[in-house]
Amino acid sequence: MSSEEPSRSVPLSESNEERTFTVRVEPLGRTFDAPESLTVLEAAGFANLHLPRMCRNGTCRTCLCRLVSGSVRYTIEWPGVSAEEKAQGYILPCVAVAQSDLVLDAPDAAELPPAPTTPPVRRF
Secondary structure, X not given: OOOOOOOOXXXXXXXXXXXXXXXXXXOOOEXXXXXXXXXXXXXXXXXXXXXXXXXXXXXXXXXXXXXXXXXXXXXXXXXXXXHHHHHOOEEOHHHEEEOOOEEEEOOOOEEXXXXXXXXXXXXX
């Protein structure tokens, strides 16, 4: 009888690493990284990309956009997307987490100006 553990295809140290996916927003053509620890909306904000938003909890539907390709999971049990909208590929990025690379159709997306690299100088 052997006391050896069965071999694993993924080392334990790698199995807990966070996955990051690439999100492309059309028609802007802009891409950004979306780690599993952030919603798509949060990841867009960190990438200086504005997606329409208001409640950030899946109820107001301001951020509603179409998922052209890829898959997401939701951080809440029942996001405010109807069965018909879901069938047409609509998602709520404020409560959606990327599970693969994504392409979104978000016509109201906009680039945000980059954050300043040096703090502003105050003159008195």
